[in-house]
Amino acid sequence: MILDGLPAAVRLTKGHGTENDFVIVPDPDGALEIGPGQVAALCDRRAGIGADGLLRVVRTAKMPGYEDQAAEAEFFMDYRNADGSVAEMCGNGVRVFALYLTARGFVDDSRSGDDSRSADDSRSADDIGSADDTRSVAPLRFGVATRGGVKHVTLVPTGPQTADVTVDMGVPVFPAGRDGLAVDVLGVPRPAVDVDMGNPHAVVFVDSVDDAGTLYEAPAVTPPGSYPEGVNVEFAADVAPRHLAMRVHERGVGETRSCGTGACAVMIAAARRDGAAPGTGYTVDVPGGRLRFVERADGRLEMTGPAELVFDLAAPESA
């Protein structure tokens, strides 16, 4: 049974960011062992809850090997793909994780580093966005620890279980050495751009995202063996100046409705192709919604998009 080994008191939550969906498991003390098989079972869309991935919420100080991030970020996002594999980063996951921390009271907003928040604003997360809540909501700022380093977020609640979240995704890297990188588009290899957002991406520009085909299988990437650890593949098509559409085949998942790091890779590949100056805004449409980007003068990429918590699930009483 998918909840085996999880204490009955653990309340799981389902959330999504532009329809990239996650099972969220609170484990502040790092006490739970959730192996790849159980992650895959929880993420199974027929026999489980169904999700593209799992986010375990663990205090950074309790996350072996990452304790040094605890000074900047109280909580660590332990991200797993739907097949149970571990990935370095998940951009949509960070937005959903940040909303979960605030909506479930893991982040004390008086300690969020937001100087503009008024002293008498004592609303609970459930009050925010309710019918009698007429005050404007100040953004919350805090760090989220990840395998790809601390990500700083700015979160604006838009309702009791929703928010717009901006994430400082760091400086994208164009790794050297994958010469001749290509992705098959309708059976023909096309040059691809190699982008590292903490996790690996191959971006190929196409005339229409329909050219990605069914994406039932991972797209062919050449030369063979270019990514021994696997790769996320993005198909990007121009919609208008500085506005693209994208489809993605994610490592460890399959086609998803959105990929935050993938959209970052598309944005930065397009910005370099266009010779865009820092500060230029880009929009990337994904099947599940819209993400907005700006490359700051210091080279760091900011991604803004929605996050939503959909429902909570408690384990049934044991017999």
Ligand SMILES: N[C@@H](CCC[C@H](N)C(=O)O)C(=O)O
């Ligand atoms: N959906 C994520 C990326 C998740 C990890 C990816 N599948 C990988 O294995 O690198 C995002 O929003 O960035």
